[in-house]
């Protein structure tokens with residue numbers, strides 16, 4: 001399973017979002033590592049749960065700022081967050097039903113590239129452009 005590395009191609013030029021994306025990728029990699037290293041069902045379930053929780057936390061940060069600064073494409077962005085949460089919930093379900101199979105490992109790879117990376121490079125990048133164009137710097141304090 002290829003470990004997903006944060007790189008400049010994932011940079012949205014907004015430091016709070018970039019920092020959260022790094023943690024988000026880390027949480028995803030923790031799930032991959034837990035499966036690859038056969039860390040056992042408790043550890044894998046916990047890693048998936050942490051990924052899920054962090055995803056919600058991260059999305060709510062973006063969503064608060066979109067609302068506060070009247071981001072014009074927020075409806076579309078929120079829909080993508082909902083789709084991504086659904087994809088993640090499906091992963092959890094797959095794990096609960098099938099366990100840590102090779103297929104689950106493949107599903108996580110698929111999630112990494114087709115959901116997480118695509119979301120950052122196609123959707124979050126536009127958010128970064130918008131905030132920069134408005135001279136808005138996000139902080140943790142909101």
Ligand SMILES: [Fe+2]
Nearest residue numbers: 062119123124
């Ligand atoms: Fe987003």
